Amino acid sequence: MKVLKFGGTSVGSSKNINNVINILENYGKSDTVVCVVSAVGGITDKLLLAGNQALNKDHNFLETYEDIVSKHFDLIKELNPSDSKTILGYVEERLRGLKSLLEGIYLINELSPKTSDKLVSYGELLSSFIIAETMKNRGLSANRKNSQELIITNSNFSKAEVDYSITNENIKDYFKTVQEDITILPGFISKSKIGEITTLGRGGSDFTAAIVAAALDVDQLEIWTDVSGMFTTNPKLVKQAYPIDKISYQEAMELSHFGAKVLYPPTVQPVLSLNIPIHIKNTLEPEAVGTIISNDETNSTAPVKGISNISNIALLTLEGSGMVGIPGFSKRLFETLSQEKINIIMITQASSEHSICLAIEAQDAEAAKVAIDAVFENEIELNKIDPIIIETGLSIIALVGDNMKNHQGISGKMFSSLGKNNINIRAIAQGASEKNITAVIGEKDVKKALNTLHEQFFEAQNKQINVFITGVGNVGERLVEQIKQQKKYLKDNLKIKLRIVGLSNSRRMIFDEHGLDLKNWKADLADSQEASLQGFFQNVKALNLRNSIFVDVTANKEISELYAQYLRESIAVVACNKIACSSDFENYKLLKRLSLKYNAPFLFETNVGAGLPIIDTLNNLVASGDKVNSIQAVLSGSLNFVFNNFNDSTKFYDIVKQAGAEGYTEPDPRIDLSGVDVARKILILARESGVEMNLEDIENSSFLSESGQKSGSVDDFYETLIQDEAHYQALYASAKANNSQLKYVAKFDNGKASVGLQEIPEGHPFYNLEGSDNIVMFYTERYPTNPMIIKGAGAGADVTASGLFADIIRLGND
Incomplete structure (x- = not known):
């Protein structure tokens, strides 16, 4: 003999009920079957709603009642298109009794637990009758038995306690005489010793099935529902959740107690002492393995189930x-x-x-x-x-x-x-x-x-990283493409599942909590909502995703002022933008403190040297106990490109324009050529060395002409470059006469910092610095005479994007 239970979703539509009948028909070919059914999906809630509406003198209870009538009549006609009169007649009579009960609640203005049990019992009584009669109409050997005649309880309405001595005898005696292959029982409902209608609690259909299974001492109890077993967690909230093959009774009870909806917690009790396994199966996928609940010692030894x-x-x-x-x-x-x-x-x-x-x-x-x-x-x-x-x-x-x-x-x-x-x-x-x-x-x-x-x-130590990127211009676009290209590699080799959840430029922003489609991200972004800095933050905060990283690929001061808000929400910040780390020292320290307090990393490797590991190396030196005495560096790939390509046969204006076209300068080249950008970089290195310093403390010797320094706009500045060509040629001529190269040098020594254009003699480490390369020399207590040198490409969209990507990966590996 087999005992099966089908839940509300399993009997929630004619299609699903047909699936149930097919399953029962197959089982009935080789064994006697007891089938416990719940009310039609959603009906118990509608019954309770109608009761409360009636109690509150809300005439809508009649409309809710009509919904209940319509649902059942539609099911009967769909399941029995050629012979539904007999079923409709019985159901219509029962529904008239339901209407009378609701009208009584309305009139006397009372809905006691006792009345509520009578009210909700209609759901199972109707569904079990419809299913049993449908099976008979199809020529199957089936019958319905009212569980209220078998399961006897006390009078604790809404969650009655079973009298097992009487109940077990009733069940055994009845099934000794059963002739049909399939017996349909309404779940959830019972009667007290004095004949009052009681219920076993919401989810009690599982309990009914377990009571019957234990009384008949069957080999296995099957609970059929709309999911393929008990999952590692709620699959509606966690996409990666998967069914558990085997689980113990105790684990199943704990999970059920704490909200797992697949199993009603008391279900385990009747079958536990008899060690009757419970098999959770999916009505919509009958072939799925499901979950077996038992005391089988071969159950997985994984610590968390x-x-x-x-x-x-x-x-x-x-x-x-x-x-x-x-x-x-x-x-x-x-x-x-x-x-x-x-x-x-x-x-x-x-x-x-x-x-x-x-x-x-x-x-x-x-x-x-x-x-x-x-x-x-x-x-x-x-x-x-x-x-x-x-x-x-x-x-x-x-x-x-x-x-x-x-x-x-x-x-x-x-x-x-x-x-x-x-x-x-x-x-x-x-x-x-x-x-x-x-x-x-x-x-x-x-x-x-x-x-x-x-x-x-x-998840086998896989770590999902959710990235939100603001600024998808030249560098930002390359970063998106690098992430797209490397996603599979990161998952296969570093166990990092990296997805971009939000993107924004100055006009538009787009979000998808499941990860944006990077094949068409530009078109999708162009069609998305209007962008705002605070709106982007609010969306990131509202999504509330684990391992979130905000990536700033701009030079926008307003965006840098939002870092504190992100960090306070434990959202890591990766910044290409140098403004925050070169802002007032107190703000810099605040961001550092917030990062520690809220366990939200704040990484800004690309602030100095684009993709070069300059800040990381410096941090490692300091963390290991070394002390930085001085720093000498060429930190502007833009300026290095300019002065490596400028000579007496070129024009300074043309070289600056070329640098901008190739992505080496900011859209406003004054940021680079004024030396402010380099000053910010040496300031950041000084601060990371442990020195308290502000931008105004750095001596900046500008090489620009006086009119260039005073220019009011980008166009005006370019015009001064044309007019003052002689000024720049003079700088080149002086260096050439001294057999030197022009390099824009940043220095930090004994707590003081400076930036300025210098003539670098032959033989100096800076002399042969080519293209847009950067170089940094750290003189420390461990490297007092021969400095630690880091050298390489220090500008360009690809290397800057790779530096940001490296920071993201570093967070993924934490």
């Missing part, structure tokens, strides 16, 4: 110095909630006995507060304890696994990964059995938390 969550949680806190060392507070607290029929989901108490925290359903929070404050009224008046504190907008997440107790560091991994993603934990509980670790977090963080934990414990 699943992650679950319960939403709409309130946290109650009872605290006060008057509780310390005084027996009885907990007893009174729990008794009060028990009397109010309020279920406690989680408990945690400080070892100091100064406070007790309880997690309950948010809908019960106000009633709990009123009751608890009344019970402890005297202690509150004497200031021994505080009035109960309620926090709402919370959710519980739980890590579940039988083998967690055998593995050290599970809780450490859990909490550190949540902390890195700015997920605040309000309360923690862990049972002595160590089968679950539970935490209360904000409802808004649930999706991020589940994805973070799933990645940590189930």
